[in-house]
Amino acid sequence: MSPPAKPRLAAVLLAGGSGTRLWPLSTQRQPKQFLALGGERSLLQQSADRIIALAPPERLWVVCGEIHAAAAAAQLKEMPDDQVLVEPAAKNTLAAIALAAIHLRAKDPESVMAVLPADHFIPQADWPKLRADLSLAAAVARREKALVTLGIRPTEPATGFGYLERGEAFREGESEYFEVKAFHEKPDAETARRYLESGGCFWNSGMFVWEPQVFLEELARLRPETARAFEALALRLSDAAYPRLLAEVFAGLESVSVDYGVMERAAKVRMIPASFAWDDVGALSSLENILPGDARGNHTQGPSYILDGSGNLVLAERRAVALVGMDGVIVVETPNAVLVLPKDRAQDVKKLVEHLKTIGREDLL
Numbered sequence: 001m002s003p004p005a006k007p008r009l010a011a012v013l014l015a016g017g018s019g020t021r022l023w024p025l026s027t028q029r030q031p032k033q034f035l036a037l038g039g040e041r042s043l044l045q046q047s048a049d050r051i052i053a054l055a056p057p058e059r060l061w062v063v064c065g066e067i068h069a070a071a072a073a074a075q076l077k078e079m080p081d082d083q084v085l086v087e088p089a090a091k092n093t094l095a096a097i098a099l100a101a102i103h104l105r106a107k108d109p110e111s112v113m114a115v116l117p118a119d120h121f122i123p124q125a126d127w128p129k130l131r132a133d134l135s136l137a138a139a140v141a142r143r144e145k146a147l148v149t150l151g152i153r154p155t156e157p158a159t160g161f162g163y164l165e166r167g168e169a170f171r172e173g174e175s176e177y178f179e180v181k182a183f184h185e186k187p188d189a190e191t192a193r194r195y196l197e198s199g200g201c202f203w204n205s206g207m208f209v210w211e212p213q214v215f216l217e218e219l220a221r222l223r224p225e226t227a228r229a230f231e232a233l234a235l236r237l238s239d240a241a242y243p244r245l246l247a248e249v250f251a252g253l254e255s256v257s258v259d260y261g262v263m264e265r266a267a268k269v270r271m272i273p274a275s276f277a278w279d280d281v282g283a284l285s286s287l288e289n290i291l292p293g294d295a296r297g298n299h300t301q302g303p304s305y306i307l308d309g310s311g312n313l314v315l316a317e318r319r320a321v322a323l324v325g326m327d328g329v330i331v332v333e334t335p336n337a338v339l340v341l342p343k344d345r346a347q348d349v350k351k352l353v354e355h356l357k358t359i360g361r362e363d364l365l
Contacts, residue, residue: 007112007138011055012100013047014206015064015072015118016090020353020365021283021346024337025315028365032281033119034071038290043281044118045075050127051116054134059111061085061104062118063096088247093206094261095253098219098226099246102234105212112138113215115208115258119281121290126276136175137209137272146268147218148209149180151202152278157192160282160347162204162259164271165195180269183259204259205274218266226253226261284330285346288313302333313343337364 015033019026026032033044041049048060057078063085064072073084085099097115104113114134122130137148151164167181183204187195195201220227229249236242263269279289291299291313298306302316309326316333323329330346332339341348356364 006135007142008059008108008110009051009054009114009134009138009209010059010061010104010108010111011048011051011114011116012061012063012097012104013044013116013118014093014096015044015062015068016087016096017117017119019119021350022281023349023353023365024334024339025284025332027336029067030071031068031119034068034075037281037287038121039124042075043121044072046122046124047116047118047120048076048079050122050124050130051114051134054131055114059108061100063087063100065090087250088243089250090255091250091253092255093258094219094223094226094256095250097208097215097258098230101212101215102230103237105216106234106237109213111212112141113210113212114138115206117206117280120205121279121281121286123277129276130274133272133275134209136172136177137270140170140172140177140270140272141210141214144268144270145211145214146270147215147263147266148177148270148272149263150205150207150209150274151178151271152205152274154196154201154203157189157196158203159186159189159192161280162186163192163195163201164204166200166202166271170270175272177273178271180263180271183264202271202273205278206280207274208258208263215262218262221267222262222265223256229253283346284313284332284349285343287315304331311343 017031018028019032022032034042036042060079061083062072065087069084069086073081085103087096133150140146141148163184164180165182167179170177233245233249236245279286288299291301293299296310298312300314303320304314304316305322306312307324309323311328312323313330314321318335319333321331321333328343330341330343353365
């Protein structure tokens with residue numbers, strides 16, 4: 001008896017984030033997913049490039065806001081125009097994924113849906129590992145009718161990620177995967193240390209694989225009002241009134257993550273431990289993991305010059321930036337602004353962005 005056919009994978013790239021922690025490199029009009037970081041192609045383009053062997057352009061979808069739709073279409077020219085799904089308002093990941101699920105179910109109901117953030121970084125050498133993990137996830141999702149997520153083995157007691165606690169172990173050929181016993185919110189430092197030491201907790205990567213119908217059925221069970229709104233919209237996808245109906249649906253939604261709205265209470269959740277290196281590029285300091293460094297731990301991009309300094313991160317777009325006798329500093333030069341801060345304050349860039357909004361300088365954002 002021949003083995004079952006591999007599920008056909010379709011990929012949904014979530015490209016709606018604003019990337020405030022990477023300001024001024026990342027702005028509202030050009031957030032980090034549209035920037036070329038760690039290569040000549042943007043993070044969005046890299047996200048498509050690394051899965052094209054599994055999900056070619058005709059099975060590639062992007063979800064983003066109106067302000068970014070043109071940029072997404074321009075960066076992914078091979079993808080059909082109608083597979084750029086535009087959110088009329090930002091309502092977090094649950095709404096974005098539900099919108100993609102009803103469109104994908106209508107166009108390709110036999111496919112399995114991989115949901116992938118478009119602003120993460122995976123080294124090119126590890127792209128085959130990602131594809132292998134996604135193939136395993138698709139097989140598990142199809143066979144078990146489960147919601148599958150990819151977990152990242154923690155390398156430090158990070159407080160900026162949610163955690164997945166593994167439960168019962170299963171095998172698929174030579175590979176091991178797990179039941180998700182519990183989802184944990186972003187912890188404090190002591191709790192994160194316990195998670196790391198336990199060996200049984202993984203970072204929540206925000207990557208998911210499932211059949212669209214299975215996801216929509218879980219949505220109906222856990223958030224019936226939201227599900228009813230999207231199922232009503234699903235009946236009108238080719239209707240001339242679709243844009244108006246879409247706006248009405250989104251206007252009535254609360255902003256909820258897919259983790260809180262569905263995954264934490266879903267009936268059957270499985271986790272594939274990621275075999276690839278991964279970075280969510282969640283702060284300017286993350287760029288050290290992407291950009292080349294020198295013998296003294298300085299990482300630079302653009303016309304940057306460092307004398308007698310170590311552990312610095314310098315990104316220059318147009319003007320030359322030079323440092324003398326400085327250690328552990330981040331400098332970002334763009335046409336719009338120059339940012340200077342100690343590396344250990346990288347997470348405070350988001351606070352700075354909020355301050356600029358408060359004082360009415362949104363023109364800088």
